[in-house]
Amino acid sequence: MPDALIFDHVRTPRGRGKKDGSLHEVPAVRLAASALEAMRDRNDLDTTLVDDVVLGCVDPVGEAGGDIARASVFAAGYDKAVPGIQINRFCASGLDAVNFGAAQVMSGQHDLVITGGVESMSRVGLGASGGAWPVDPQVALPSYFMPQGVSADLIATKYGFSRDDVDAYAVQSQNRAAKAWEKGYFKNSVVPVKDINGITILDRDEHMRPGTDMQALASLNPSFEMMGAMGGFDAVAIQAHPEIETIKHVHHAGNSSGIVDGAAAILIGSRKAGKKAGLKPRARIRAFANIGSEPALMLTGPVDVTEKLLKNAGMGLKDIDLFEINEAFASVVLRYQQAFDLDPDVVNVNGGAIAMGHPLGATGAMLLGTVLDELERRDLNTALVTLCIGAGMGTATIIERV
Secondary structure: OOOOEEEEEEEOOOEEOOOOOOOOOOOHHHHHHHHHHHHHHHOOOOHHHOOEEEEEOOOOOHHHOOOHHHHHHHHOOOOOOOOEEEEOEOEOHHHHHHHHHHHHHHOOOOOEEEEEEEEEOOOOOOOOOOOOOOOOHHHHOOOOOOOHHHHHHHHHHHHOOOHHHHHHHHHHHHHHHHHHHHOOOOOOOEOOEEOOOOOEEEOOOOOOOOOOOHHHHHOOOOOOHHHHHHOOHHHHHHHHOOOOOOOOOOOOHHHEOOOEEEEEEEEEEOHHHHHHHOOOOOEEEEEEEEEEOOOOOOOOHHHHHHHHHHHHHOOOHHHOOEEEEOOOEHHHHHHHHHHHOOOHHHEOEOEOHHHHOOOOOOHHHHHHHHHHHHHHHHOOOEEEEEEEEOOOEEEEEEEEEO
16 A cells, blocks of 8 residues: 655635734635645646645635535646545645645555645634534534534533633643744745735734733633523533533633634655656655544543554554644643643643634644644654544544655
């Protein structure tokens, strides 16, 4: 079976996902095309060699609908023979796009693919695509549907994370992200987004608040307390977990992932294809897995899928040098560290979505690129990337430098 090798990765900066965000003027397809153009230009890539473009997008409606991957091929000026496919597994869509493309290469059906994702949360809007899960009682009731924020608070309550714990984690994320930018750790992977005149619109993550401290976060009210009480979702959580008497609401905007716009691309192919295109491999996709997890807790899927993936790969925690876990909410990462008794110094070492934001369909690919750069910087070998997912799922991937 051919190796699925990673040759390069790029991402746009993350722009605030609001109307006053710098990337609000940029249509979703243009964001995706920016990443594809950068991938082509920096590698002098003959796009006739690309067998597929696989992009995650969580709300593929309106301007982001109609197979945005194929549309981005047109917008980026790729050869017309390059196909494209959009996939959606909620927050893990960008990582699943990588895994999807890797499987194409490992099976021998494709030689060179570009994977990644895109989300314009300021233009399309979170939840714009709807769905049965929150509104159809036949789906919602047996799955204990509740908003993710209430599930995050349930995790904090069940596993003993206080308001100070989640706030301290958020401060750490901000500090690490600020340091990474200050040290230039992202300079080789973040490509600026430009307008039609070639003028740079944004070249740096816009959501960060580097001066955040515990005092500032303490002034914020819990975001999901009223929703839990007035909306009845606390009762749903307690029904699913009767060992819990009261939900302690600890999450707010400062210790949850930011709503942002952004796109990412990762170039994957076989060794033969790399030689033909003049590309040097940086790493390989060693293994990947998906799993369904307990739907009320919902966001503990990274724990379950990591156990499955390590078992399938014949590996243990000691074989992983760095971990990258999406910071959907602070309790998600704290539970992951608790479950595996991990040293925090090997987890999200350059900050994460709490500081920089979570462009849903693109985040998984961004995380993989971030941790690959860090493996090279530290001269380490192996990393595991994982994300929690709405409706209770988990996706994880192990990469290994070559």
